[in-house]
Amino acid sequence: GESVGLHLPTLSVQEGDNSIINCAYSNSASDYFIWYKQESGKGPQFIIDIRSNMDKRQGQRVTVLLNKTVKHLSLQIAATQPGDSAVYFCAESLNEKLTFGTGTRLTIIP
Amino acid sequence: DGGITQSPKYLFRKEGQNVTLSCEQNLNHDAMYWYRQDPGQGLRLIYYSQIVNDFQKGDIAEGYSVSREKKESFPLTVTSAQKNPTAFYLCASSIAWDLGNQPQHFGDGTRLSIL
Numbered sequence: 001g002e003s004v005g006l007h008l009p010t011l012s013v014q015e016g017d018n019s020i021i022n023c024a025y026s027n028s029a030s031d032y033f034i035w036y037k038q039e040s041g042k043g044p045q046f047i048i049d050i051r052s053n054m055d056k057r058q059g060q061r062v063t064v065l066l067n068k069t070v071k072h073l074s075l076q077i078a079a080t081q082p083g084d085s086a087v088y089f090c091a092e093s094l095n096e097k098l099t100f101g102t103g104t105r106l107t108i109i110p
Numbered sequence: 111d112g113g114i115t116q117s118p119k120y121l122f123r124k125e126g127q128n129v130t131l132s133c134e135q136n137l138n139h140d141a142m143y144w145y146r147q148d149p150g151q152g153l154r155l156i157y158y159s160q161i162v163n164d165f166q167k168g169d170i171a172e173g174y175s176v177s178r179e180k181k182e183s184f185p186l187t188v189t190s191a192q193k194n195p196t197a198f199y200l201c202a203s204s205i206a207w208d209l210g211n212q213p214q215h216f217g218d219g220t221r222l223s224i225l
Binding site for chain 1: 153210
């Protein structure tokens with residue numbers, strides 16, 4: 001497949017360990033946030049979202065944490081698996097328009 | 111299965127040529143979007159449509175055009191005026207513009223290159 005980001009921050013994690021991917025967002029007025037996963041040559045896949053009136057939300061094997069004080073978002077993936085290898089990026093929403101981050105490449109070490 | 115279908119997967123454009131990228135969704139979503147993805151950059155919004163027969167320019171609309179004649183279809187034309195069209199183009203949809211924040215769901219993209 002083809003790379004969607006040639007100079008992305010990279011996170012390498014041992015299979016079975018937990019992964020934490022971070023995102024700094026830009027606008028303190030943003031009221032909705034989404035994490036996407038993008039595999040090589042494919043479109044972004046929705047993982048989890050969170051609204052600004054929450055600071056934590058859990059899904060299946062994933063947790064999103066929102067810290068509005070420092071405009072920081074994180075995605076935690078529990079028990080990382082080989083299929084989790086991808087580029088992960090966050091998006092922030094203001095007035096129903098999304099602004100996307102550049103992403104982090106997650107690599108799983110067997 | 112419900113989803114968003116983009117075609118073709120790969121497209122080549124000659125100098126001075128217009129090309130059209132197809133996007134079809136069967137999710138019954140009102141809102142549709144076109145983004146451009148370049149290496150090392152976040153997705154950038156080209157055009158969006160809140161409802162049939164309506165569309166708005168995004169952040170980088172110059173050199174592109176769209177139409178929204180049917181709810182399920184939102185084709186993007188890359189015109190010869192777009193001087194740097196080589197990129198990965200992504201189409202997305204969401205339930206409705208006026209329902210408050212909803213996630214956008216994406217197709218698998220079209221990679222456009224210049225011959």
